[in-house]
Amino acid sequence: MATVPMLSDDQASPESCATFEAIRAARGTDYVNNFWRALAHDPALLAATWNRLAQVMAPGALDPLTKELVYLAVSVANGCDYCIHSHTAAARAKGMSDAQHAELLAVIAMASQTNALATALSVPVDERFRVTSP
Amino acid sequence: MATVPMLSDDQASPESCATFEAIRAARGTDYVNNFWRALAHDPALLAATWNRLAQVMAPGALDPLTKELVYLAVSVANGCDYCIHSHTAAARAKGMSDAQHAELLAVIAMASQTNALATALSVPVDERFRVTSP
Amino acid sequence: MATVPMLSDDQASPESCATFEAIRAARGTDYVNNFWRALAHDPALLAATWNRLAQVMAPGALDPLTKELVYLAVSVANGCDYCIHSHTAAARAKGMSDAQHAELLAVIAMASQTNALATALSVPVDERFRVTSP
Amino acid sequence: MATVPMLSDDQASPESCATFEAIRAARGTDYVNNFWRALAHDPALLAATWNRLAQVMAPGALDPLTKELVYLAVSVANGCDYCIHSHTAAARAKGMSDAQHAELLAVIAMASQTNALATALSVPVDERFRVTSP
Amino acid sequence: MATVPMLSDDQASPESCATFEAIRAARGTDYVNNFWRALAHDPALLAATWNRLAQVMAPGALDPLTKELVYLAVSVANGCDYCIHSHTAAARAKGMSDAQHAELLAVIAMASQTNALATALSVPVDERFRVTSP
Amino acid sequence: MATVPMLSDDQASPESCATFEAIRAARGTDYVNNFWRALAHDPALLAATWNRLAQVMAPGALDPLTKELVYLAVSVANGCDYCIHSHTAAARAKGMSDAQHAELLAVIAMASQTNALATALSVPVDERFRVTSP
Numbered sequence: 001m002a003t004v005p006m007l008s009d010d011q012a013s014p015e016s017c018a019t020f021e022a023i024r025a026a027r028g029t030d031y032v033n034n035f036w037r038a039l040a041h042d043p044a045l046l047a048a049t050w051n052r053l054a055q056v057m058a059p060g061a062l063d064p065l066t067k068e069l070v071y072l073a074v075s076v077a078n079g080c081d082y083c084i085h086s087h088t089a090a091a092r093a094k095g096m097s098d099a100q101h102a103e104l105l106a107v108i109a110m111a112s113q114t115n116a117l118a119t120a121l122s123v124p125v126d127e128r129f130r131v132t133s134p
Numbered sequence: 135m136a137t138v139p140m141l142s143d144d145q146a147s148p149e150s151c152a153t154f155e156a157i158r159a160a161r162g163t164d165y166v167n168n169f170w171r172a173l174a175h176d177p178a179l180l181a182a183t184w185n186r187l188a189q190v191m192a193p194g195a196l197d198p199l200t201k202e203l204v205y206l207a208v209s210v211a212n213g214c215d216y217c218i219h220s221h222t223a224a225a226r227a228k229g230m231s232d233a234q235h236a237e238l239l240a241v242i243a244m245a246s247q248t249n250a251l252a253t254a255l256s257v258p259v260d261e262r263f264r265v266t267s268p
Numbered sequence: 269m270a271t272v273p274m275l276s277d278d279q280a281s282p283e284s285c286a287t288f289e290a291i292r293a294a295r296g297t298d299y300v301n302n303f304w305r306a307l308a309h310d311p312a313l314l315a316a317t318w319n320r321l322a323q324v325m326a327p328g329a330l331d332p333l334t335k336e337l338v339y340l341a342v343s344v345a346n347g348c349d350y351c352i353h354s355h356t357a358a359a360r361a362k363g364m365s366d367a368q369h370a371e372l373l374a375v376i377a378m379a380s381q382t383n384a385l386a387t388a389l390s391v392p393v394d395e396r397f398r399v400t401s402p
Numbered sequence: 403m404a405t406v407p408m409l410s411d412d413q414a415s416p417e418s419c420a421t422f423e424a425i426r427a428a429r430g431t432d433y434v435n436n437f438w439r440a441l442a443h444d445p446a447l448l449a450a451t452w453n454r455l456a457q458v459m460a461p462g463a464l465d466p467l468t469k470e471l472v473y474l475a476v477s478v479a480n481g482c483d484y485c486i487h488s489h490t491a492a493a494r495a496k497g498m499s500d501a502q503h504a505e506l507l508a509v510i511a512m513a514s515q516t517n518a519l520a521t522a523l524s525v526p527v528d529e530r531f532r533v534t535s536p
Numbered sequence: 537m538a539t540v541p542m543l544s545d546d547q548a549s550p551e552s553c554a555t556f557e558a559i560r561a562a563r564g565t566d567y568v569n570n571f572w573r574a575l576a577h578d579p580a581l582l583a584a585t586w587n588r589l590a591q592v593m594a595p596g597a598l599d600p601l602t603k604e605l606v607y608l609a610v611s612v613a614n615g616c617d618y619c620i621h622s623h624t625a626a627a628r629a630k631g632m633s634d635a636q637h638a639e640l641l642a643v644i645a646m647a648s649q650t651n652a653l654a655t656a657l658s659v660p661v662d663e664r665f666r667v668t669s670p
Numbered sequence: 671m672a673t674v675p676m677l678s679d680d681q682a683s684p685e686s687c688a689t690f691e692a693i694r695a696a697r698g699t700d701y702v703n704n705f706w707r708a709l710a711h712d713p714a715l716l717a718a719t720w721n722r723l724a725q726v727m728a729p730g731a732l733d734p735l736t737k738e739l740v741y742l743a744v745s746v747a748n749g750c751d752y753c754i755h756s757h758t759a760a761a762r763a764k765g766m767s768d769a770q771h772a773e774l775l776a777v778i779a780m781a782s783q784t785n786a787l788a789t790a791l792s793v794p795v796d797e798r799f800r801v802t803s804p
Contacts, residue, residue, distance in 0.1 A: 002257055004255055005533055006257075031262065039255070042370035045251075048457075052450065053244060056244045057244070062234055062238065062241075069203075070207045074384075078347070079614070083252050084789065085259045085263040085537075086263060101540075103194050103201070107201050108787075109190075110190045112786035114183065114779075117775060118216040119213075119214050120746040120754060121169075122135065122754055123140075125215065125220075126219075126220070129219040131403065131407055135665075135666050136667065137755060175768065182591075183779075210384055213387055213480070218387065218390055219390065219405060236443060240447050242388055244381070247378070250344055250345070250376050250379075250380035250476075254373055264537050265538065271621060302528050303516070303519075306525045309634065313641065324505075324508045325509070329499060330506065337471075338509045342478075342514060346479050346514065347615045348517035348520050348521050350521075350525045350526075351516060351520050353527045357530075371458075371464045375469050376472065378459070379477055381451070383485050384480075385441065386482050387484075390405050391436045391484045392404060396435075397490070481749045483655075487671075487673060500711065508715050511650075512649070513652075514649050517648065518612055524617060538794060539790070569799075570795075571791075574791040575787065592779075597770040597773050598773045603773070606777045607781045610746075610785065613743075613744045614785040614786075616785035617795065618795055621795045625799045633731060635731035645726075646726045647741045647753070653705075654705055654708075656673070657705075657708040659672055661751065662704050665755040665758070
């Protein structure tokens with residue numbers, strides 16, 4: 001159960017409905033998922049979050065699927081169950097194959113393991129990893 | 135300072151030295167970074183970690199750079215400073231451009247933000263994200 | 269489902285029931301929420317946790333609502349779903365308005381984002397943030 | 403050591419320098435701290451982060467000091483050392499007393515402890531914490 | 537709901553079924569729990585995870601119950617609800633008493649609290665904790 | 671650098687000095703480590719933390735070394751560098767052998783990996799892990 005009511009189109013303010021419409025237009029679907037309906041109580045936060053997300057996830061130096069895989073990996077590491085479900089679905093919608101999903105999971109598992117070891121050992125950063133001035 | 139001594143080639147056991155050699159051969163460099171030298175006290179853990187890493191990070195359904203970006207993203211979310219440095223360096227060695235690095239950071243920041251919001255709101259998972267049986 | 273049975277007043281030991289009574293008296297309600305009933309198997313841990321909580325959350329240099337907002341923010345960052353629900357309810361009971369809740373969420377989201385960026389960039393602490401001796 | 407060079411005013415692009423100037427104007431100080439200099443490689447991320455931060459931390463339903471305390475609490479829970487230092491300094495600059503700092507730490511410690519217990523026990527959320535429809 | 541279908545014996549590949557049989561043989565039970573059935577889509581990841589787990593959790597310098605307690609503690613700190621349930625059950629199956637469970641919870645709570653305090657205070661590591669060379 | 675000055679015996683209040691003496695007496699050493707000196711600004715928090723720690727870590731249903739191993743494991747999972755160093759040292763002082771340390775690290779790495787996988791897969795808890803009423 002959410003800690004706030006999730007607003008339907010009838011319950012949301014005109015500002016929040018405008019963001020719902022922007023989400024529908026960008027995604028080519030009438031469905032607005034629960035995350036946005038839960039944010040709709042705060043039209044400014046809803047709009048700021050959606051607008052920034054649209055910018056960040058747009059094609060650029062990284063392709064959209066790679067960005068989804070990274071988003072999903074962060075969501076796993078942060079233990080956000082909602083985000084894991086929504087971004088697994090989003091990655092599939094952007095073409096993630098079962099084989100890619102499986103490799104993604106293997107990389108996440110590997111990183112989690114070596115993160116724990118490096119932290120437990122408090123390994124000092126190698127001098128050669130130092131970034132030089134521009 | 136590490137919680138264990140980091141072993142030089144002279145200090146490491148023959149089993150650990152064999153893994154050092156495997157690392158050198160796979161990477162085409164004589165340099166063995168601190169993480170492996172810290173693990174060298176436990177030759178079995180060192181070998182198991184390296185062997186699994188080599189399998190997981192090999193080219194497959196995902197290309198090596200994508201895997202590095204995911205690895206780096208997990209390391210940031212887990213707050214492992216050593217891993218952030220080593221995998222930023224590894225991603226650059228595999229071709230990560232400054233623009234790709236910048237977009238990676240933007241995606242990680244975005245995910246961290248929406249992870250926190252979805253968690254704070256305890257948003258229920260949408261029924262349509264449900265996976266159907268095979 | 270909990271990993272231990274939650275004890276009713278009939279099932280709890282006299283020591284645990286005494287803490288239940290202290291909770292009821294402090295809060296002016298007969299209801300004892302699930303967290304305390306799950307802790308009731310260990311009367312010493314139950315009493316130690318409640319007693320310390322009562323001390324820490326009492327009015328002091330910070331007012332009780334501010335303390336609840338901080339408690340809620342930590343619970344979000346730690347991803348504790350139970351605590352998010354119980355402390356959202358507690359903050360509302362102590363007067364948190366919808367507008368305050370919305371701003372709290374915005375601050376948590378902002379912090380989560382810049383935490384990730386500062387960690388990813390491994391930004392060194394500025395010398396001027398150094399605390400001087402007393 | 404940072405994973406990117408931190409840019410001085412001479413090294414930063416005109417767009418990044420414009421954000422530096424906005425930071426100086428808002429804070430009434432010539433000093434631009436390391437976080438912003440590390441972000442300066444990506445003028446768009448730098449500007450987006452600063453602009454959103456300025457909005458979120460402005461006085462509103464919550465006063466600026468309360469927002470800083472929440473920001474600091476999240477940074478502690480996320481283990482961001484840079485952010486802990488910068489927001490401890492910011493909270494002091496906004497009037498946090500030693501007594502308030504001490505109480506903040508006590509609340510963070512308390513929340514961390516009960517978060518762990520509620521998670522370990524997997525306590526189910528009480529029905530009465532459910533939010534009713536608007 | 538899982539992000540992948542969980543495979544029954546009829547649905548799993550021969551390779552995955554072979555790992556199911558290894559799990560059954562090692563545990564002396566016909567029951568294969570959901571974690572392994574969710575991993576079964578990737579026979580290589582399933583086998584690698586099980587084989588490594590069997591090695592790591594085998595009796596050695598630490599007894600199996602101690603290893604389970606550590607595993608459970610890590611799972612709590614990482615907020616993995618599934619793992620908390622499965623390893624609480626495993627620890628009980630290996631002899632964890634109610635009193636041991638209660639003390640384990642008290643240690644986890646204590647560590648979570650002092651972890652937060654040491655992080656918030658950014659306490660420098662004492663020179664005498666430094667490990668000397670071999 | 672700490673976010674508060676660490677207090678010497680000369681700088682600390684009589685109440686804090688009394689806790690320093692309790693620490694010395696319990697440990698049989700004159701050395702008071704930095705964590706307690708950083709807490710000394712808040713004599714009540716210092717005393718509450720030390721007194722609870724002494725209770726929790728005392729021999730009971732679990733032996734002191736097992737408790738230290740759990741404490742260390744939690745500290746690794748929470749990424750607390752200070753705590754990792756202090757509790758690695760404490761575990762060694764209580765008899766942790768190199769072989770036990772190595773196995774501890776292997777269990778922590780294994781748990782971190784399967785925690786990530788179970789979270790990424792959102793594996794539902796098996797019905798048979800359900801705890802029955804007393």
